[in-house]
Amino acid sequence: MSNETKIIGGIGGLATLVLLIGGVFLLSGNDAKQQQKENKPFIGQKIADMGTGLHVKRGAEHEPYNSNPPTSGPHWGDGVAGAGIHDNVVPDELLVHSLEHGAAILWYKADLPKEQVETLKTIFAEASGKKIMVPRKNLDVPVALTSWNYLLKLKTIDAKKIKEFIETNNDRAPEKAPI
Numbered sequence: 001m002s003n004e005t006k007i008i009g010g011i012g013g014l015a016t017l018v019l020l021i022g023g024v025f026l027l028s029g030n031d032a033k034q035q036q037k038e039n040k041p042f043i044g045q046k047i048a049d050m051g052t053g054l055h056v057k058r059g060a061e062h063e064p065y066n067s068n069p070p071t072s073g074p075h076w077g078d079g080v081a082g083a084g085i086h087d088n089v090v091p092d093e094l095l096v097h098s099l100e101h102g103a104a105i106l107w108y109k110a111d112l113p114k115e116q117v118e119t120l121k122t123i124f125a126e127a128s129g130k131k132i133m134v135p136r137k138n139l140d141v142p143v144a145l146t147s148w149n150y151l152l153k154l155k156t157i158d159a160k161k162i163k164e165f166i167e168t169n170n171d172r173a174p175e176k177a178p179i
Contacts, residue, residue, distance in 0.1 A: 046149060046150060047066060067151050068138065075094070076097060080101060085134075089110065102170055102172065103131060103132050104166040107146065116142070142155065
């Protein structure tokens, strides 16, 4: 084996070692970040768990939710609401399935003035995590936030509380799956 072959092999081995160590370091940093998040207390009022995996067929009757907006309970098993901003009302059964997968949902009164909705969109965009924003017709406050078994109702738009709820409560649900 020539010296040139040994040098190339050594460089390749060193590069592999650096990649492995870097990958382990990156993964351990993410695990530490997730552990730190999970050690933080949830934000909002704890709502009794109506159960997970309560799949119902689309259009089928089911027991009423124990909060408005819902935080757990019956949901369609064949879809989720999808992350991001929704400009139209989305069925509760899709949103609850997204909650089960770790979504934090920012709900706003469907008739909220347009400038307030735009303010909420800006706040929503600045928050990180698994999140959904959606209007709700029968909301009894201007803004509410939900995650699995937690509800925070706001009488005014509070950017700090909204962002803190989303970033603290998202991805802390029974299932780790797309929302």
